[in-house]
Amino acid sequence: MDRTSAIPAIRRTITVGAPVERAFRVFTESLDSWWPAGYHIGRADLAEAVLEQGEGGRWYERGTDGSECDWGRVLVWEPPHRLVLTWQITGEWQYDPDAARASEIEVRFRASGPHETVVEFEHRHLDRLPQGRAMHDAVGGDGGWTGVLERFATAAASGA
Numbered sequence: 001m002d003r004t005s006a007i008p009a010i011r012r013t014i015t016v017g018a019p020v021e022r023a024f025r026v027f028t029e030s031l032d033s034w035w036p037a038g039y040h041i042g043r044a045d046l047a048e049a050v051l052e053q054g055e056g057g058r059w060y061e062r063g064t065d066g067s068e069c070d071w072g073r074v075l076v077w078e079p080p081h082r083l084v085l086t087w088q089i090t091g092e093w094q095y096d097p098d099a100a101r102a103s104e105i106e107v108r109f110r111a112s113g114p115h116e117t118v119v120e121f122e123h124r125h126l127d128r129l130p131q132g133r134a135m136h137d138a139v140g141g142d143g144g145w146t147g148v149l150e151r152f153a154t155a156a157a158s159g160a
Helices: 020-029 132-139 142-158
Strands: 010-016 048-051 060-064 068-078 082-087 103-113 116-124
Touching: 010 142, 020 082, 020 103, 020 116, 020 142, 068 103, 116 142, 132 142
Parallel strands: none
Antiparallel strands: 010 116, 048 060, 060 068, 068 082, 082 103, 103 116
């Protein structure tokens, strides 16, 4: 791929009022407590967002009708400091089962005090996605990852 046409990574950093272990736990075990209900790709309304623990685990949505719709897989599982996921959702908001066309999300958790964690988030390789520029534009702003991470920070600080 021509490097001049690569889609830039989306990077965000947020400070969470929670110890690093709790921040990681809320991000991974309590995804449903902070993931926006309106952010789903399945036909049914979102009943639950799930992230299975461990490398190879799925992350997916369960609809109110019981259906499941994958979002990707866990590539790296290093609690409580690092998580890497595939994002297999195209710019047309469809799941793509081909992992070779997946972008990646890396989340790092670094203690900045006994009750505070710096969370570094990167959504990269968007150029691999079909309609990757559309995805970048959709999730790169305040209504995308910025807002989602703010919801996560609130949930982690409250101990969700």
